[in-house]
Amino acid sequence: MLESQSNWIFTYKNTDQESTDILAGVNVSPVIKQLLWQQGIDTEEKVERFLRPSLDQLHNPEQFNQIDKAVQRVRQAIEAGESILVYGDYDADGVTSTTVMVEALRESGAMCDYYIPNRFTEGYGPNEEAFREAHRQGFQLIITVDNGIAGVEEVAVANQLGMDVIITDHHEAQEALPEAHAIIHPKCSEDYPFKELAGVGVAFKFAQQLLGYFPEQFLDLVVVGTIADLVPLHDENRVLVHHGLKALSRSERKGLKALKKLCQIEGNVTEEDIGFRIGPRLNAVGRLQDANLAVDLLLTEDPQEAEELANYVQDLNTERQKIVADITKEAISQYEAADHTKQVIIVVKEGWNQGVLGIVASKLVQTYYRPAIVLAIDSETKKAKGSARSIDGFDMFQNCMQHRELFTHFGGHAQAAGMTLPVENIEVLETELDTLARQQLTEEDFKPQLSISGSLAISDIDMTLLETIDQLAPFGMGNPKPLFHFEATPSDIKQIGATKNHLKMRFSENGQQLDTIGFGLGEKVPYLAKQTPLEVVGELQINEWNGIRKPQMLIKDMAVTSWQLFDFRGMRNWQEQVNIEKPNQYFVSFQGSDIQGVPVCDKDTVLAVSHPIEALYLLDVPSKLEDLQILIDKVKFERLIVCFSTNDSQYFRSLPNRDEFKWLYQLMLKRKYFDYKVDAPKLASFKGWKLDKIKFMFQVFHELNFVTRKDGVIVPTDEPSKKDLTEASVYQDRKHEMELEEIFIYSSYSQLKTWFSEQMEKRSNEEEMVYGL
Known part of the structure; x- marks a missing residue:
């Protein structure tokens, strides 16, 4: 048996016929109907809008509260020759938002510049000193992009200095709103139908209203910021990403072309290209230094400058990857040595790079599936600054807001937040969040959930199916790639990778083969017995090699629900492959054998165990078959490992005739x-x-x-x-x-497993008879 690491939610049960009946008039495959139905797309009109996203599905920016007031103020500034400062953010959403706003203002004839606060010295969002410096430099109007909704005090300072502030943001609003000249925010606009735009999406809407036409030239920027910020890809976001990917694929923007070249992206750009290549590189700039460089890259019209800046961005990303790996290793060591009874992970250290703590927090969540906060201490200010990431059942924003008084600065979303707080408040925060988590979370919440869209046979999986599923792209938050489940026996299992940390398996059925790959699952190989059915959950993808394209499954989770037999017969030094110290495993000798380093016990010791045993090792063949039959009859185990030696065998000493x-x-x-x-x-x-x-x-x-x-x-x-x-x-x-010996030593694996299975079947039949009686 091998337990799954996630809770499997089979969303497709009892939906096949219903989706087929109600969506009968839709000309798509049954698979697509079922997948759409599972997402709540249950009318022909919704199907049409989802499968064919068109720009006319976008909402009118006039539905934003105060957007006309904001446009009027910008035009007033242009007419009066006032200087406008675009105040952005240092992540990919922030720098694309800044670029959109700067280009829209310049096209409108404004005198403008941009400013990205330094993550390390200023932190996220508006800060008073930056606003005062803007006033000293003669700016009369500040437009925030992808930030500002929490800047109550900073906007008040700007007002005192005689500057107006227009806020465009999408982050969660707190108790009080800034007294800005105008706030353009989907969640602060009751008439705006869609609340989940990224920061760049809000900036794009403002740019559209300012310019008086639909600015398609910005779609290549909008798609990058939208995907990188992990907002749900439905409604307007789906439309913007669908058309944005096409725009990015043909974009002539010098900076993006240079980035695509470095990322070896040719032809059509996919959402994965942005999520795993372009986005992380743009984010790396603000994580390690001043993010203005990233905006320079996106704005430049000089191909040579674009290439130089892109190369620099690439170097920063490589450096960022090493820093993340080092801090993650330290964070895991700190957590492993700490009190594991806490529901929320909080790790703290002086000197950690603040720019990558969000990534480290994400890795902790992936490893332990608990809410995680990673903080770096500033020895001079005695303050801790960092990032939080959470799990589905725990709203990090709302729970931290219940103790807002502990923070100097705080903001974010349900699953991600940034914060600054005095060092002396860390222990209090840990205690309070632990209390809240215990009230809200159950044991099941600490396992990730996998929503499974369908079960397939190996013979069902072909290129036609993959091309059919691709109709649902772009995939991402709110529209994840569908996960499929199958059960089959692998014909080949092996560890791959330089450190053997990945798993590769091949399945065959009716002459058709399917390769599967499980990144980071190489450690599971010792727990997978041959000739044993395996349940696999994963997403289908195309594996292309030397021009040959074939289906492949990326494994997300797997499980073995039956007992497993592992054959170590005749293997020398088998104990070197075993973690002897692992609990709930027993090494049984019928003959009183003594193996150095192995805690050998007799069968009576095992018969006295009342709980199911994870691993039962049989070290030698019993003198009496009944001894083993009793053991198999009375003891429940998940894995059975036979380690019978072939030394001193009687089998080939045939009986004289x-x-x-x-x-x-x-x-x-x-x-x-x-x-x-x-x-x-x-x-x-x-x-x-x-x-x-x-x-x-x-x-x-x-x-x-x-x-x-x-x-x-x-x-x-x-x-x-x-x-x-x-x-x-x-x-x-x-x-x-x-x-x-013929049964236990010289039998084949199949024969041996059949023998054990028959013994357990007898036990099962007897249990059923007793239960029935």
């Missing part, structure tokens, strides 16, 4: 004596027998009273009674040993 016994006895009668020490080697040489065989035959004769010892030699018995050779117990013992 009747003619051989007869010949030796007649020899005794003729010679009248047999001096074993002298005559046995001669006889062995003459007949080609082994000494052990000759010794065994005389043991049988002696037990049946056919011979006796006299004066140190073997002599025939006078008038022995007539007996069959098989009546001798030594003969029966040898025969019994050979039969046991």
Whole structure:
């Protein structure tokens, strides 16, 4: 048995016929109907909008509260020759938002510049000193993008200085809103239908209203910020990403072209290209230094400058990856050494790079599936600053807001937040969040959930199916790639990768093969027995190699629901492959064997165990079959490991046949004596027998009273009674040993597993009879 790491939610049960009936008029495959139905797309109109996202599905920006007031103020600034400052953020959403707003303002004729606060010295969002510096430099209007909704005090300072502030943001609003000239925010606009735009989406809407037309030239930026910020890809976001990917694929923007070249992206750009290549590189700039460089890259019209800046961004991303790996290792070590009873992970250290703590928090959540906060301490200010990431059942924003007084700065979403707080408040925060988590979370909440869209047979999985599923792209938050489930027996299992930390399996069915890959699952190989059915959950993808395209499954989770047999027979030093210290495993010897370093026990010790055993090791073959049958009958286990040695085997020492016994006895009668020490080697040489065989035959004769010892030699018995050779117990013992060895040592894996399965089936049948009775 191998337990799944996630809770599997089979969303497709009882939906097939319903989706087919209600969506009967939709001309798509049954698979697509079922997948759409599971997402609540349950009318023909919704299907049409989802499968064919068009720009006319976008909402009118006039539905934003105060957007006309904001446009009027910008136009007033342009007419009066005022200077406008675009105040952005240092992540990919922030720098694309800044670029959109700057280009829209410049096209409108505004005198403008942009400013990205430094993550390390200023932190996220508006800060008073930056606003005061903007005033000193002569700016009369500040437009925030992807931030500002929490800047109550900073906006008040701007107002005192005589500057107006227009806020465009999408982050969660707190108790009080800033007294800005205008706030453009979907969640602060009751008439705006869609609340989940990214920061760049809000900036795009403002740009559209300002310019008076739909600015398609910004779609290549909008798609990058939207995907990188992990907002739900439905409604407007789906439309913007669908058309944005096309725009990015053909974009002539010098910075994006340079980035695509570095990422080796050719042809059509996918959402994965942004999520795993372009987005992380843009984010890396603000994580390690001033993010203005990223905006410079997106704004530049000089191909050479774009190439130079892109290369610098690439170097920063490589450096960022190393820093993340180092801090993650330290964070895991700190957590492993700490109190594991806490429901929320909080790790803290002086000197950690603040720019990557969100990534580290995400890795902790992935590893332990608990809410995680990672903080870096500033030794001078005695404050801790960092990031939080959470799990589905725990709203990090709302729970932290219940203790807002502990923070100097705080903001974010349900699943991600940023914060600054005095060092002395960390322990209080840990206690309070632990209390809230205990009230809200159950044991099941600490396992991730996998929503499974359908079960397939291996023979169902082909390129046609993958191309069909691709109709649902772009995938991402709110529209994840569908996960499929199958059960089959792998024909090949192996560890791959430089450190053997990945798992690769091949499944075959009706002449069709499917390769599967599980990144980071290489450690599961010792827990996968051959010829055992395996349940797999994963997402389908295309594997292309040397121009050949074929389906592949990326494994998300797997499970073995039946007991497993592992065959270590005849394997030398098998104990080196086993974690001897692991709990709930037993090493049974029937013969009293002693193996160095192994905690050997007898069968009675195991029979006294009342709970199911994870691993039961059988070190030797029992003398009596009943001993093993009793063990199998009484003990419940998940994995059975046979470690029988083939040394001193009786199996190939075949029993002498009747003619051989007869010949030796007649020899005794003729010679009248047999001096074993002298005559046995001669006889062995003459007949080609082994000494052990000759010794065994005389043991049988002696037990049946056919011979006796006299004066140190073997002599025939006078008038022995007539007996069959098989009546001798030594003969029966040898025969019994050979039969046991045939079952347990020289059988094939399949034969051995069948034997054990039959014993367990007998137990199961007996249990059913008792239960039924």
